[in-house]
Amino acid sequence: MKSEKPFVRLDHVKFSYYSSRGEVEALKDIDFSVEKGSFVAIVGPSGCGKSTILSIISGLLKPTGGYITFYSEEFAPPKIGYMLQHDHLLEWRDVYQNILLGLEIRKLKTPQNLELIDNLLEKYKLANVKHQKPSALSGGMRQRIALIRTLALRPDLLLLDEPFSALDYQTRLSVSKDVYDIIKSEEKTAILVTHDISEAVAMADTVILLTKPPCRVKDIIPIEFEKHGISRDEVRNSKLFQQYFDEIWRELQNENTNQ
């Protein structure tokens, strides 16, 4: 579903935090674009403004400089879905009510949307836990439910802010694969922020590498498993995967040692 049209473009985006301890320049000069239907991963040293980029794209934060442009066929701003590090399922609501949260907030509890939720739950084998409390579910299941809560609002663009980092390694592998499959089969554009290089390589079409703060884009690496006939299900076992991993690892190491 990849097309060559840019969908989001960031032009020289800057962002600074102000606090009583002084100004912190988080983003210095962020420049990249995301094509429709693509999966972009942003990787960088910890403490750099990875999450800030997502907050800026989603409009939660206003950049202190630069522009963000959305290209869309309709004359409407794109709908953006956001997945946070923790699932934040509310313990006083059951699974279904948790998924409804976004629709309630936007007053979009239409029959079509409710049907969409039912279909998603059915399709991703979560229909049987619909009326359970989140506390009864495993971390992986909770994160998948959080994804469906996001998808219920029919977003054009998904922002994933380290959504698997709170999970244990085993669960992380399987859930990140599930989430990848869901995003691809729903034909969504996605931007993933992560500090896990292998996760980025396994999921993304493009990896954007950031420098240490103040952040700039250090490198943009296309990940081309499909071109080499490697299916996404088995990338982690391929030689190419190791090559990409090593390349990114080296660049990040350089970034950490250069001062």
Place this chain on the structure above:
Amino acid sequence: MKTQINSSDGQRNYMRKAKLHKLLIFWCRILVFAGFLALWQTAASFKWIDSFYFSSPLAIAKLFVHDIRDMSLLRHIGITLLESGLSFLLIIVFSVITATFFWFYPSLGKMLEPFLIVLNSLPKSALAPLIIVWLGTGPRTIILCGMSVGIFGCILNLYQAFEQTDPERLKLIETLGGNKLQKFTKIVFPQNIPTFISIAKVNIGLALVGVIIGEFLAGRQGLGYLIIYGSQVFKLDMVILSIVILCAIAMLLYGMLNLLNKKIIALWQ
């Protein structure tokens, strides 16, 4: 692997012992109470203590039956309950409104917090004479006294609980397109309902304390009035009976809120 319940002898033995221990504690409590009453009655009957000052369980029971029959006691109990209930409801309503307001306007909350802290650490009975001067004697004064004990702490605790809501959860609402009102209705308020119940549990007791202080000073009826009146005319039976009834009321109210608390906690997990 399934946990084995009641299958092995060791487990059964443990369960039996645990149950026995619980039962033992329960009966010991009853025994302590009964022993206390028996000792008191014996001491009074054999004139080891002066029953004019110390009364006796039988005299109190007799008075209880008598006053229940002529309805006077029920009226006093009813009035104290009503006043406490009203104070409690007013504390809750007023605190929820104020704490909510503070959450929506944090600068206001920050500004007023030190004043509330001072008022909260004040011995509230010191306020009662002032309230009497302003409002005279009567139910209005008593209800205000009842409120004065708990309300400042209630507002503070509730406001602080609201303030401590996980900012990431509030961000979730933002990412779903919600505004500040929805942050409150979808996260802050429901998340704090268990806290709210435990604050309520404390405040129902405080309302009772305040109402009794109010009745001491400005009441014409109610258990607080009975205690003061009884002590002034040396009807110690009446004083102690009122205290016993207060114990029962406090226990009952606490028990009720505890039950509600358990139900809510179960829902909130």
